[in-house]
Amino acid sequence: MHKPLLQVEDLRVEFHTDDGVVRAVDGVSFNVAAGETLGIAGESGSGKSVTNLAILGLLPRPPARIVGGRAMFDGRDLLTLSQPELRRIRGRRVAMIFQDPMTSLNPLLTVAEQLTEMTRLHLGHTPRQALDHAVTMLEKVGIPAAGRRVHDYPHQFSGGMRQRVMIAMALSCKPDLLIADEPTTALDVTIQAQILELIRDLQRDEGTAVVLITHDLGVMANLCRRVAVMYAGRIVEESSVDELYSRPHHPYTLGLLRSRPRLSGGDGRLRPIDGQPPDLSRLPSGCAFHPRCPFVVDRCRVERPALLPTPFEGRAACFVSKEVAAAAEVELD
Amino acid sequence: MIAYLLRRALWTLSVLWVVFTLSFLLMNAVPGRPFGGDRGMDPEIEKIFRARYHLDEPIYVRYGYLLTDYLRGDFGISKTLRDFSINEIIAQGLPVSATLGLLALLFALTFGIIAGIASAVRRGGLVDHSLMAVATVGIALPEFVVAGLAIIMFVFILPWFPSAGWGSLRHLVLPVVCLGLPYAAYIARLTRSGMLDVLSQDYIRTARAKGLAPSTILTRHALKGSLLPVLSYIGPATAGILTGSLVEEKIFAIPGLGIHLVESVFQRDLTLAMALTMLYTVILCLMNFIVDVLYKVVDPRIKLDA
Numbered sequence: 001m002h003k004p005l006l007q008v009e010d011l012r013v014e015f016h017t018d019d020g021v022v023r024a025v026d027g028v029s030f031n032v033a034a035g036e037t038l039g040i041a042g043e044s045g046s047g048k049s050v051t052n053l054a055i056l057g058l059l060p061r062p063p064a065r066i067v068g069g070r071a072m073f074d075g076r077d078l079l080t081l082s083q084p085e086l087r088r089i090r091g092r093r094v095a096m097i098f099q100d101p102m103t104s105l106n107p108l109l110t111v112a113e114q115l116t117e118m119t120r121l122h123l124g125h126t127p128r129q130a131l132d133h134a135v136t137m138l139e140k141v142g143i144p145a146a147g148r149r150v151h152d153y154p155h156q157f158s159g160g161m162r163q164r165v166m167i168a169m170a171l172s173c174k175p176d177l178l179i180a181d182e183p184t185t186a187l188d189v190t191i192q193a194q195i196l197e198l199i200r201d202l203q204r205d206e207g208t209a210v211v212l213i214t215h216d217l218g219v220m221a222n223l224c225r226r227v228a229v230m231y232a233g234r235i236v237e238e239s240s241v242d243e244l245y246s247r248p249h250h251p252y253t254l255g256l257l258r259s260r261p262r263l264s265g266g267d268g269r270l271r272p273i274d275g276q277p278p279d280l281s282r283l284p285s286g287c288a289f290h291p292r293c294p295f296v297v298d299r300c301r302v303e304r305p306a307l308l309p310t311p312f313e314g315r316a317a318c319f320v321s322k323e324v325a326a327a328a329e330v331e332l333d
Numbered sequence: 334m335i336a337y338l339l340r341r342a343l344w345t346l347s348v349l350w351v352v353f354t355l356s357f358l359l360m361n362a363v364p365g366r367p368f369g370g371d372r373g374m375d376p377e378i379e380k381i382f383r384a385r386y387h388l389d390e391p392i393y394v395r396y397g398y399l400l401t402d403y404l405r406g407d408f409g410i411s412k413t414l415r416d417f418s419i420n421e422i423i424a425q426g427l428p429v430s431a432t433l434g435l436l437a438l439l440f441a442l443t444f445g446i447i448a449g450i451a452s453a454v455r456r457g458g459l460v461d462h463s464l465m466a467v468a469t470v471g472i473a474l475p476e477f478v479v480a481g482l483a484i485i486m487f488v489f490i491l492p493w494f495p496s497a498g499w500g501s502l503r504h505l506v507l508p509v510v511c512l513g514l515p516y517a518a519y520i521a522r523l524t525r526s527g528m529l530d531v532l533s534q535d536y537i538r539t540a541r542a543k544g545l546a547p548s549t550i551l552t553r554h555a556l557k558g559s560l561l562p563v564l565s566y567i568g569p570a571t572a573g574i575l576t577g578s579l580v581e582e583k584i585f586a587i588p589g590l591g592i593h594l595v596e597s598v599f600q601r602d603l604t605l606a607m608a609l610t611m612l613y614t615v616i617l618c619l620m621n622f623i624v625d626v627l628y629k630v631v632d633p634r635i636k637l638d639a
Contacts, residue, residue: 058541091544098542103535107634108557117553118543153633169543 004031004072005176005209006055006094011069011079013047013054016062022280024050026233028069029307032177037203037210039224039241041217041256043277047233048213052179055079056094057086073177092122095170099182101162105154111138112150115169122173137168141198160191164198171202178203181213196222217256221245229253232278232288235307239314249316249325251295257328287318295320295327341625345618352614353403357396360603378415385410386604408608413600414593419608422593427612429499430589433581434574436509441516441570446563448517449524453559454551456529464521471518476577480511480584497586508585512577516570520563527559534558557631564627571620575613 013025025047032038040048053059055071055078071078073094078086098104106114115137116130125133131150138146141164154162163183170178180199184192200223203210212223220227221241228238229252237250248254255273275292278284284291290300299319307317310325318324383389386409387398402409408419417425448468452461471479487507488496494507531537532555540554582591590609597605629635 056542058538087544087546089544090542096539096542098535098539100535104539106536106540106554106558108632109554110633113553117545117549121549122544155634166539 003033005034005036005074006032006211007070007072008051008055009070009072011051011054011071012067013050013059014065014067016065017281020281023233023283024064024280025054028230028233028235030228030235030238032209032211034176035203035207035209036226037212037224039220039227040211040213040230041215041220041227042230043215045277045280046230048230049181051230052096052181052211052213056090056096056179057081057083058090058096088122091118091175092173093175094177094179095173095175096179096181097163097166097170097183100186101159101166102186104166105162107154110151110153111157111165115150115165115172118169119172133172134168137172138165140171140202141165141168142194143168159187160194163187163191163195167195167198167202171206171208174206175208177209177211179211179213182215183212184219185214185216192219199223217245217260229256232283233280234288234317235315236289236318237314237316238307239310239312239316243312243314246329247312247325248328249310249312249314249321250289250318251293251320251324252289254324254328254331255292258331295324341622345622348618349611349614353400353611354396356607356610357399360607361392363601363603378412382410382412403611408611409604411597411605412602413596413605414602419605422605423590423608423612426588426590426593429587430578430582430591433505433508433512433587433589434571434578436505437513437574437578438516438567438570440509440513441520441574442563442567444513445517445520446524446560448521449563450528450551450556450559452521452525453528453532461525465525468518468521471514472522474515476511476515476580477584479514480507480581483507483511484584497584499585499587504585508581508587511584512574512581515577516574520566520570523562523566524559527562528555531555531558561628561632564624564631567624568617568621572617575616 008031009029011025011028012023015022015024028047028051030038030040040051042048050059050064054064054066055073057078059066066079069079073089078089081089105111112131112134115134116125116127119125119130119133120127123133135146135150138150143149143161143164149157154165157165163186167183178199183199184195187195196219199210199212202208210223212220214220224241226238227241227244228235229244229250230236231252237244237248237253239249244253245257248257252273258271259273261270273292274294278288278291284301286302287293287300287305290296293300295318297320303319305317305319307315310316310321387395390398399409406420408423411417411419411422414422448464452464455461484496484507487493494503496507498504537550537554540550545554578589579591579595581587582589583595590612593605594609594613596602597609
């Protein structure tokens with residue numbers, strides 16, 4: 001068993017707004033081993049991005065407040081580090097790429113300026129070294145004529161190329177962990193595949209661990225071995241990809257799988273999950289998913305299920321997980 | 334770029350021509366005769382004037398003569414200041430007014446930007462609230478009130494500065510500060526909102542995720558973008574300072590062009606008023622042109638040729 005690179009335990013994040021306290025992340029725990037890819041799936045507002053921003057201290061405080069938990073990285077709790085200490089980890093050891101490459105790069109600085117400032121800061125490069133390194137990184141992510149284009153501004157690149165630039169930037173200090181927050185959501189479908197392939201190749205070559213945040217289960221299946229599914233600020237199921245796709249133990253996961261378009265089988269209709277994701281400041285009693293759950297039993301309305309091991313090396317937070325798994329097996333086979 | 338400069342020059346010339354024509358027509362439409370007034374005019378001077386400005390010719394001929402004079406850079410003679418040509422008056426007054434105006438603009442930019450950044454960074458804190466309170470007062474008070482208060486404060490109560498005159502650094506302080514203050518206040522507000530806007534952008538989060546220090550993020554990633562609104566305000570601010578300096582020059586008895594412009598209007602010295610109007614127009618066009626080019630320098634997404 002590898003010692004985990006990142007170990008998040010019982011993370012709790014609240015937002016204090018005019019409408020009251022919003023529990024965006026409510027007791028989330030997960031591990032990432034060196035070189036591993038973990039997928040975190042869930043709808044918008046399920047807390048997947050907030051979890052990862054909180055780990056790196058990137059949430060605006062106020063209104064956000066981390067009210068509990070630990071995020072152990074390399075023997076130190078990231079949640080208790082001072083800002084200067086965190087800054088030595090951000091970018092250098094843990095890098096992030098974001099959803100929208102159109103807005104995540106500074107429009108007023110050249111790509112060269114944005115890439116070199118990082119290696120000059122963290123790796124102590126001279127301007128010359130940093131520029132050479134930037135060109136190398138751009139070549140690595142497949143940007144043609146990198147030596148010339150490094151001096152261009154972000155608006156001179158297409159969306160896919162900008163995301164490549166983001167990836168080149170994120171990986172330029174050889175981080176141990178890359179957090180990719182919906183890296184392909186804003187891109188064309190054809191470009192999405194290219195970017196995913198790029199992330200996979202780079203990860204294989206560099207041995208970087210990746211946390212991939214996405215709401216796209218297809219993307220997840222492509223890239224991850226292990227997946228955590230979040231709902232209303234909590235992890236509701238966690239297991240290996242194969243397991244999750246063939247035998248989900250949580251009705252929400254099953255709902256997600258059902259609502260995907262599939263090429264074969266079924267009657268070809270999409271089956272959405274009924275209802276809306278809950279308002280985090282007014283969570284339903286018991287299991288937050290119970291108002292939308294086809295498997296609901298009385299107990300779900302009063303008691304919140306804990307995340308418990310399933311018979312298949314996963315974990316699920318559901319009182320009727322066996323029934324769900326059995327139903328899923330029949331349906332998804 | 335060259336095509337842009339050419340097009341821009343042509344555009345500026347047409348603006349100048351329109352201002353010239355309008356001013357000429359207005360000048361002719363002013364009620365009363367040009368040589369009227371309480372005391373009338375020395376017949377000798379009136380004769381010279383009639384000859385110099387072809388006043389016996391029809392209006393379109395006079396228009397043609399005047400336009401040729403202006404194109405040659407000859408602004409003619411003044412009705413009230415007999416010993417000088419208008420060119421000489423400008424040569425004396427312009428350096429004084431330009432010094433006053435430029436220093437005021439510089440003061441406004443320096444203090445406005447620094448105060449704006451400080452407010453944005455300490456948003457919601459004591460620094461922010463007090464600076465923005467001062468700024469609001471600064472915008473609301475007209476120049477002559479500020480100048481009056483400043484004179485009471487720093488001339489009479491604390492005798493630090495002379496009340497009027499020109500020639501030394503100490504003479505400069507009060508008029509420059511009084512002239513620049515409303516603009517400093519407005520620029521502070523612009524910088525603050527620009528900075529807050531930029532600081533909420535995704536790319537600032539990226540910069541933080543890269544591990545950059547707050548000071549680096551502020552100066553390298555946020556400052557440029559937050560100054561774009563300030564940059565576009567420099568044009569109107571210049572116009573305001575030009576007219577504001579008319580008031581300040583009067584209050585502080587500064588021998589600049591502003592006094593001449595005010596006096597020329599009261600004295601119906603139409604030739605002088607016309608010349609100064611054109612001069613101010615040129616300065617304003619020039620400033621707007623500089624601002625547009627600076628915009629391009631700061632924001633690479635802007636294409637001047639498009």
